[in-house]
Amino acid sequence: MxxxxxxxxxxxxxxxxxxxxxxxxxxxxxxxxxxxxxxxxxxxxxxxxxxxxxxxxxxxxxxxxxxxxxxxxxxxxxxxxxxxxxxxxxxxxxxxxxxxYMPNGSLDGYIGKRFLDWEARYKILIGLASAMHYLHEECHNPVVHRDIKPNNVLLHIEYNAHLGDFGLARLLENDSWVTTLPAGTRGYLSPEISFTGKATPESDVYSFGMVVLELVSGRRSKGIIGFVDNLLDYVWELYGRNELTKAIDPSLEGNFEEEQVKRTLLVGLACLHPYALYRPKTRKIDIWV
The missing domain is CATH 3.30.200.20 (Phosphorylase Kinase; domain 1)
Known part of the structure; x- marks a missing residue:
């Protein structure tokens, strides 16, 4: 700094x-x-x-x-x-x-709407992972954001990602879970929040995983018709059939390094593990992505 x-x-x-x-x-x-x-x-x-x-x-x-x-x-x-x-x-x-002011608006205005090349998408994910790492492990009093989603990822010039909207954020006290009423956005909320009502760094990681899948696939988390009812199920199904590359946004037209994109999708799936303790820490995400 x-x-x-x-x-x-x-x-x-x-x-x-x-x-x-x-x-x-x-x-x-x-x-x-x-x-x-x-x-x-x-x-x-x-x-x-x-x-x-x-x-x-x-x-x-x-x-x-x-x-x-x-x-x-x-x-x-x-x-x-x-x-x-x-x-x-x-x-x-x-x-x-x-x-x-963020001249390129929010990431929400791009997924499935406006084209971003792979270099820009990867840069956005690296920036978002870095912001999460700072919040959870590097700032003086760790913070849980509680509402990580494309609407709250703002883009500066050259598509440098900035995480915003901290109205739902809460400080972590003595490394304990933050007791809250369930808050956030449906589709990005981790499974445990619905019955614990507690936001944690792991629940932020889950939200990040969904953003990864959306940005790599160019699809939103709901509304995939004729296959399964949501994006997570869709990508898991492809992974199980060893067809993960089918999840990559076709508008990229193959202009990417395949192994890098596959690794990014695998990181997204790891972040979306149904059990919080098995999700990676943000310091590991910052290295992998």
């Missing part, structure tokens, strides 16, 4: 500053709508800086708690593959978060 990054602290903005930066939160500047608010592109002055401004819905009580969780968690994280919180605004009933 550079000295500049170590000394960096998010700042407080006024509502007036952020309204001006986003042209009064105009529709033209709308980047997307999440579960707890809307995100706008903004341009701050003095100095000039392009940012993403998340405006928390005034009617969302859960959004308010996630606003605080985001500040308490992401506000202290410093890693090249984690979205940096630039600041916030708490002005009467207005809750806003300010992030660095």
């Amino acid at each position: 550079s000295k500049a990054a170590a000394n960096y602290q998010p700042k407080t903005y006024t509502y007036k500053q952020l309204a001006k930066a986003t042209q009064n939160f105009s529709r033209e500047n709308l980047l997307g709508i999440g579960g707890f608010g809307s995100v706008y592109k903004g341009i701050l002055s003095d100095p000039s800086l392009t940012v993403a401004v998340e405006k928390i819905s005034a009617n969302s009580k859960q959004g308010e708690s996630e606003y605080m969780a985001e500040i308490c968690t992401i506000g202290r994280l410093r890693h090249k593959n984690i979205v940096q919180l630039q600041g916030w605004c708490h002005d009467v009933d207005n809750l806003l978060l300010v992030y660095e």
